[in-house]
Amino acid sequence: MNNIREDEENLNKWRLILGKNAANHINFYGEFSDNISYQDMEETLDYLYSMEYGDDLLRNGGQGDSRLYTADWINKVRRMFPKKTVEILEKQALEHFNLTELLTDKQVLEKMEPNMDLLKTILEFKHLMKNDVVEAAKRLVRKIVDELTEKMKTDIRKSLLGKLNRNMPSNVKSMRNLDIKRTIQRNLKNYDVENNRIVLKDIYFSSRTKRYNKWNIIIAVDESGSMLESVIYSAIMAGIFAKLPMIDTKLIIFDTNIVDLSGYVDDPVEVLMGVQLGGGTDIGKALSYCETLCSSPNNTIFVTVTDLYEGGYVGTLLSTCAEIITGGSKMIFLTALDGDANPAYDKNIGQKLADMGAFVGAMTPEQLGDYIGKMIN
Numbered sequence: 001m002n003n004i005r006e007d008e009e010n011l012n013k014w015r016l017i018l019g020k021n022a023a024n025h026i027n028f029y030g031e032f033s034d035n036i037s038y039q040d041m042e043e044t045l046d047y048l049y050s051m052e053y054g055d056d057l058l059r060n061g062g063q064g065d066s067r068l069y070t071a072d073w074i075n076k077v078r079r080m081f082p083k084k085t086v087e088i089l090e091k092q093a094l095e096h097f098n099l100t101e102l103l104t105d106k107q108v109l110e111k112m113e114p115n116m117d118l119l120k121t122i123l124e125f126k127h128l129m130k131n132d133v134v135e136a137a138k139r140l141v142r143k144i145v146d147e148l149t150e151k152m153k154t155d156i157r158k159s160l161l162g163k164l165n166r167n168m169p170s171n172v173k174s175m176r177n178l179d180i181k182r183t184i185q186r187n188l189k190n191y192d193v194e195n196n197r198i199v200l201k202d203i204y205f206s207s208r209t210k211r212y213n214k215w216n217i218i219i220a221v222d223e224s225g226s227m228l229e230s231v232i233y234s235a236i237m238a239g240i241f242a243k244l245p246m247i248d249t250k251l252i253i254f255d256t257n258i259v260d261l262s263g264y265v266d267d268p269v270e271v272l273m274g275v276q277l278g279g280g281t282d283i284g285k286a287l288s289y290c291e292t293l294c295s296s297p298n299n300t301i302f303v304t305v306t307d308l309y310e311g312g313y314v315g316t317l318l319s320t321c322a323e324i325i326t327g328g329s330k331m332i333f334l335t336a337l338d339g340d341a342n343p344a345y346d347k348n349i350g351q352k353l354a355d356m357g358a359f360v361g362a363m364t365p366e367q368l369g370d371y372i373g374k375m376i377n
Contacts, residue, residue, distance in 0.1 A: 041081075
């Protein structure tokens with residue numbers, strides 16, 4: 001009996017894999033559950049995967065049920081399949097089958113799982129959204145950005161806030177924060193003459209202090225489509241920097257045009273919703289503009305996030321970079337700023353910039369925080 005049931009379950013799985021085209025060869029056996037039939041599951045999967053074969057198959061000669069609306073499809077997927085499967089189906093609907101209905105219907109959008117893939121998709125397709133959908137998208141973007149910021153900001157602030165404050169006690173009792181000098185001084189009165197040792201009755205720890213030497217960080221971000229994840233992390237990093245007292249942060253987005261978003265730097269959501277992905281690239285022009293924002297070269301760090309595929313005149317890029325470095329500023333060219341730090345960039349231009357003294361390479365946000373922390377500390 002168990003073997004028969006196992007065989008039937010295997011046949012049901014194969015029927016779901018093969019789809020409705022296998023209806024004349026493999027039948028469904030039983031029900032998946034009291035509320036869900038295998039036919040329901042097949043119809044839900046068919047809505048997505050029949051797109052592989054074109055619209056004619058979707059209609060199937062007009063014999064089947066009416067085609068699912070996208071909102072119903074999402075509801076059914078979430079009801080029928082485990083979370084991991086749902087994430088795969090939604091991702092394939094967005095990326096492989098370009099099912100943009102998921103982002104043009106407010107109710108549909110509000111049902112989506114907030115994550116990095118959804119954030120990237122919203123930014124790619126926000127130009128298709130109507131007013132009420134844009135507002136729903138913005139709420140989702142804020143939720144995703146807030147979650148990413150919370151994950152990143154503790155490590156970034158640790159990297160940047162630096163040295164110990166010996167005048168301020170800390171509640172964080174760790175060896176890293178142990179104030180040895182103060183602990184010894186305060187316990188000298190407890191000296192044990194007989195055993196020739198200090199008895200530590202009170203142990204003191206120091207907190208970390210904020211450094212108020214004002215540093216200027218000018219972040220220029222290439223908004224070409226290939227840099228999408230780097231654009232997201234750049235906006236979030238700029239928002240974290242902007243809330244630190246010792247850093248004056250400016251944010252510039254560019255393609256062949258330049259948009260100064262420094263007035264919105266503390267709100268990554270507004271920055272991201274204002275980004276227009278695609279278009280050409282003129283890095284030299286962007287850096288020439290950034291140079292005009294530099295009033296204190298020795299305390300300024302230029303961070304340019306780009307794949308270095310220059311669409312403008314390469315000579316302008318190189319000469320502007322040389323001027324900035326000679327003037328005393330630090331230059332960082334991030335060929336990728338994301339969780340994986342996998343760069344794809346023009347290595348020829350990258351080498352020329354590195355030879356001038358610029359840092360050229362990919363970083364995760366945490367690595368960038370550490371790198372800048374070392375510079376300003």
